[in-house]
Amino acid sequence: MDSGADYLHLDVMDGQFVPNITFGHPVVKCLRPKLPGVMFDMHMMVAAPEKWIENMADAGADQYTFHYEATEDATTCIRKIKEAGMKAGIGIKPGTPVDVLVPFAEMVDMVLIMTVEPGFGGQKFMTDMMPKIQFLRERFRGIDIEVDGGVGPNTIQHCAEAGANMIVSGSAIMGSDNPREAISHLRNSVEEVIQKSLLER
């Protein structure tokens, strides 16, 4: 396990799965040539995520992260994402128990633990989601575990110590006087905990 690759995390919201709306694959397709070499992780906060897999692959997405709650058939969704040539991620909302992810943890490239209700940036980090990360890290040592929602300099330590190795951060970086420094701080916090845990083994 390491601190994972760098992705541009793009929040797709459909006004159904979450009470907000952003953009879809046509915008991703326009963005793709403007950011060569940048990996796009689509965070699909949408109902029926299986519907947009081909479109997002065609638009140039690298990873397709959907919500467990949004589909009746997560296994087929994962298979279709991989067949379309993308990496697969599966996430859960705060109210969903973590054990639903167990059957999928070794089928996907990443699991996502939401630490806010999906739909809006700038919300308060939910520390009580940390046991979900610990649960997954204890059982699946090598997987990528991502945390999303309210993560910044004041909350990163909780995520890192629980075992997360991929971090999404919006407001804390955009609101910082020095976004580069803020990113380095988040990255270093995760790296330090990973290195320490490797030494302790």
Ligand SMILES: O=C(CO)[C@H](O)[C@H](O)COP(=O)(O)O
């Ligand atoms: O998925 C999201 C909301 O649904 C956002 O990506 C997430 O909340 C990040 O924003 P912030 O760091 O401001 O909390």
